[in-house]
Amino acid sequence: MSDVGAERDRTGESGEVARLVAYVALFAVSAALFVEAAGLPVSRFERLGAGAFPMIVHGTLMALLLGAIVATMRRLPRAAYARFAADIRDWAVSRRLVFFLFACLGLYLAVMPVVGFAPATFVFLAVMQGVLAPKTPVAMGTALLLALLFSYGLNWLFAEVFNVFLPRGR
Template identity: 55%
Template sequence: MQAAGPEEAGLEREEAGEVARLISYAAILAVSIFLFFDARGLPTSRWEVLGAGAFPQLVFGLLSALSGLAIVGSLRKLSLAGASGFAAAAAGWLRRRYLVPVIAACFGGYLLAIPQVGFSVATFVFLLATQLVLAPRRWTSFLLALVVALLFSFGLNALFAEVFNVFLPRGA
């Protein structure tokens, strides 16, 4: 199989991006239609013409119309061939940015750990882990990461407690 040239690859990426946007428009349309009907159930008031649900209906109605228009525009731009290559292009996109899901997962774990083990410990582990994932493999990097992790976990906790009287979570 002949490899695609840079121009062709760029075009494929552009088409894959449009498919991703089309999916996002469809998701926005579905959510806004659901919330539009949900807002109709919100109570009205005898004191005013509009109730609590009127403004949300206006907003979700507008959002539905805009995303509908965007879907039409997107469908006109897309070709069947471009759409069929979407899965491979999306996987390639994600592979090139492999650090993003890694850091996002670390971040999610960190947020869940804060109420359990407290801010200082959770932050120390998160910082050390993410910096070691991101840093070049050198002893100086490891030492620097250790210092920054200590400073921004236990140090930041002490700063907020002593100076700003804000007490960060201490854990269960």
């Protein structure tokens, strides 16, 4: 097998380990919700109570997850688990901009109700575009202009034209 093929197989195995972790986590959450659903009160007016449908869903989900866990564990060689930690680190480093995007989005959504839509959006857009754009005066100028247009401009459009008031801050 070529080096490229072997590398692809290793990456595929790390993906399988990541999925195995996800299956186990989902199984744990699903089992907890199954127990929670079983504790929901039953109505005297109907055969099935509020907990019956969630129990069917989580029961089926747990059965499928269990099958997937067993199949994945049978397929994976032991060495794949050892390589997983290093591969996941490389994966996270290569996707640092994705983590940056989610961090900015989280902060933006948390701050918006406090400072209002327009200033929060302006800062969010200016920072995001400032980081992502090529570092040239034209790109930076365009980024600032777009940030202004899509923060204060959008706020005005929704308030004045659609009568929808975006968060105004405290």
